[in-house]
Amino acid sequence: MTDRERRQVGRPATIEAPRETILAHAASLFATMGYENTSLQDVARAVGISKAAVYHYFSTKQQIYDEIVVVMLQQLEAFVRERVEKAERSEDGIRAFMVAHATFMEENFTEFVTLLHGHGGTSRVRSPGEIAARDSYETVLRTMLQQAQDRGELNIDNVASASRAILSMLNWMSRWFRPDGERRAAEFAEDYFKLLYMGFKRR
Amino acid sequence: MTDRERRQVGRPATIEAPRETILAHAASLFATMGYENTSLQDVARAVGISKAAVYHYFSTKQQIYDEIVVVMLQQLEAFVRERVEKAERSEDGIRAFMVAHATFMEENFTEFVTLLHGHGGTSRVRSPGEIAARDSYETVLRTMLQQAQDRGELNIDNVASASRAILSMLNWMSRWFRPDGERRAAEFAEDYFKLLYMGFKRR
DNA sequence: TTTATTACCGGCTAGCCGGTCAATAATTAA
DNA sequence: TTAATTATTGACCGGCTAGCCGGTAATAAA
Numbered sequence: 001m002t003d004r005e006r007r008q009v010g011r012p013a014t015i016e017a018p019r020e021t022i023l024a025h026a027a028s029l030f031a032t033m034g035y036e037n038t039s040l041q042d043v044a045r046a047v048g049i050s051k052a053a054v055y056h057y058f059s060t061k062q063q064i065y066d067e068i069v070v071v072m073l074q075q076l077e078a079f080v081r082e083r084v085e086k087a088e089r090s091e092d093g094i095r096a097f098m099v100a101h102a103t104f105m106e107e108n109f110t111e112f113v114t115l116l117h118g119h120g121g122t123s124r125v126r127s128p129g130e131i132a133a134r135d136s137y138e139t140v141l142r143t144m145l146q147q148a149q150d151r152g153e154l155n156i157d158n159v160a161s162a163s164r165a166i167l168s169m170l171n172w173m174s175r176w177f178r179p180d181g182e183r184r185a186a187e188f189a190e191d192y193f194k195l196l197y198m199g200f201k202r203r
Numbered sequence: 204m205t206d207r208e209r210r211q212v213g214r215p216a217t218i219e220a221p222r223e224t225i226l227a228h229a230a231s232l233f234a235t236m237g238y239e240n241t242s243l244q245d246v247a248r249a250v251g252i253s254k255a256a257v258y259h260y261f262s263t264k265q266q267i268y269d270e271i272v273v274v275m276l277q278q279l280e281a282f283v284r285e286r287v288e289k290a291e292r293s294e295d296g297i298r299a300f301m302v303a304h305a306t307f308m309e310e311n312f313t314e315f316v317t318l319l320h321g322h323g324g325t326s327r328v329r330s331p332g333e334i335a336a337r338d339s340y341e342t343v344l345r346t347m348l349q350q351a352q353d354r355g356e357l358n359i360d361n362v363a364s365a366s367r368a369i370l371s372m373l374n375w376m377s378r379w380f381r382p383d384g385e386r387r388a389a390e391f392a393e394d395y396f397k398l399l400y401m402g403f404k405r406r
Numbered sequence: 407t408t409t410a411t412t413a414c415c416g417g418c419t420a421g422c423c424g425g426t427c428a429a430t431a432a433t434t435a436a
Numbered sequence: 437t438t439a440a441t442t443a444t445t446g447a448c449c450g451g452c453t454a455g456c457c458g459g460t461a462a463t464a465a466a
Contacts, residue, residue, distance in 0.1 A: 018413090034324025036239030039453060050415050052456090057413095061454070091403065113325055120237025120323040122316055122378075154403045161394040162403075168375035169368050175325075176367075191364040199402020200294065200357045200365075221443090242423060255426085256444050264424065409466075418457080426449080434441075 015049065019057050022047055024111075027068050031113035034120060035065060065118060066127045072111045073133035079104045081140060090148035094166070095193045097141055101170045102189035109179050116174050141166060166196070218252065222260050225250055227314075230271050234316035237323060238268060268321060269330045275314045276336035282307045284343060293351035297369070298396045300344055304373045305392035312382050319377050344369060369399070 015021055025046040029038040040061055044051040058064045083100040087093040105112045126134075142163045148154040156162050169192050177185055218224055228249040232241040243264055247254040261267045286303040290296040308315045329337075345366045351357040359365050372395050380388055 030324070032324055032326045034239065034322060034326075036237065036323055040455090041453080051454090052416080053414050055455070059455095094403070117320070117325065118323055120239055120321055121233070121235055121241075122320065123235045123237075148403075153405065155401065155405050156403060158394055158398070161391070162398055164379075164391075165372050165395055165398055169371045171378075172371035172375050175374075188364070188367075191361055192368055195361070195365055195368055196398065197403045198358065199404070200297070200351075200359060200400045201402070202356065202358050243425085244423080253445055254424090255446080258425070259443065262425095407466095409464100411462105411464075413460100413462080415460080416458100419455090420453105422453085423451090424449105427447090428445105429447105430443100430445080432441100432443075434439100436437100436439075 015047070018049075018053075022054060022057060023064065023068055023071075026064050027111040027114045030065065030068070030118045031110040035114075035118045036120065065114070066130065068111055069115050069118075070127070070129045070133055072108060072115050073130065073137060075108070076101070076104050077133070077137045077140065080137075084140065084144065090144070090151070090153040091197060093144050094148070094154075094197075095190070097144065098166060098170060098189040098193050099186045102173060102185035105170070105174055106177070106179055106185035109174075113174050116171055138163065138167065162196075166192075218250070221252075221256075225257060225260060226267065226271055226274075229267050230314040230317045233268065233271070233321045234313040238317075238321045239323065268317070269333065271314055272318050272321075273330070273332045273336055275311060275318050276333065276340060278311070279304070279307050280336070280340045280343065283340075287343065287347065293347070293354070293356040294400060296347050297351070297357075298393070298400075300347065301369060301373060301392040301396050302389045305376065305388035308373070308377055309380070309382055309388035312377075312380075316377050319374055341366065341370065365399075369395075 022043065026038070026043045029042055029046060033042075040051050040054050043064075044054050047054070054064075058067075080097060080100040083096045084093050087096045142159060145154075145156050145159045145162055149156040149159060170189065173185060173188060177188070179185075225246065229241070229246045232245055232249060236245070243254050243257050246267075247257050250257070257267075261270075283300060283303040286299045287296050290299045345362060348357075348359050348362045348365055352359040352362060373392065376388060376391060380391070382388075
């Protein structure tokens, strides 16, 4: 083994799509260990590069987190919008929203958990980009519910409350759902929809 | 100023109910900053004692967290059980459960947030006591729903799903609810109940 | 061929954190 | 009065972390 091989410095371990690779590994670690319990050393080790290399692509740890969140929110909205627009009846639109949200969550599980439960505590500062992306996404559901009510197609007298209820059920899924379990996330979403659509009341 | 006054060591700042005081301040900090971003120095400063004094009453940081969680879960169950048992009709029981849960959350907000969102990440080790307390609490709701269905008083064909749905909505409240806002948590819980009871479907 | 740029590395540092400990003061028991 | 117990402190330690820096190798541009 030559000295050059042993003390390799410079450009030995170039990986392709470094930013995306780093983000994916970071999301996985953030999701399981939590943001605060994940060091950039951990991230670097998972990717197979040095910590300094991580800093070559990102300037702070927070920036890595923010990028995961915003990218996920934007992809989520695009994914859901596409499926919602195909629906004709109001109830199909709502069902499509719930199923699409759950499906996306399952397909991007670690990033999604990072998005919702990455940090502990409530005082996290949300970046402007994150706030905008969140609002934009929630508006998709809210306008759908409002239209259904305005057209008299569904019985939704409290749109804000219904919207919150739907998102709450879906968001909390990321707390107990396990991708390696028997049932798909979409199935649980279907159950939730049926529940909300039919109601408890006996007829 | 004598030397004795300046370098006071020993027993100068005794507080009453030290354990409870420490737990309350710790819960408040855990809830806002997150468990990992709260140092025991922070806790000690909030209480007005030294960090070493905290270690006189608790042996690890984790122990403080665990105690907050278990105590809250037990008090929650007692609080909710008392109110649920008064209900006669099945739907009143469910409504009582939801309203009581929300009310308890509001009255013990910081501890509750700590319970649900204190840690980041999913790999937190739940203590045996916490698991038992959680199971016990969820059983209250599940048996209530099962009875309503068995007696044919309500239309709940998927008890597991309905139980998850209810707890999801209530648990997620601790993410967006603010105790200093206009509406009480119980009002939101009432809205949710109405939604689940009536359903979206037009009649 | 020289120069500039990009991709990476090892090593460092200032600072914080959980936890320990010996010392001291107040309180209680003997 | 004395001894034991309990409450509390400041000082300290080992370990870890985010971020920085000086340097090096490969590539691209001039």
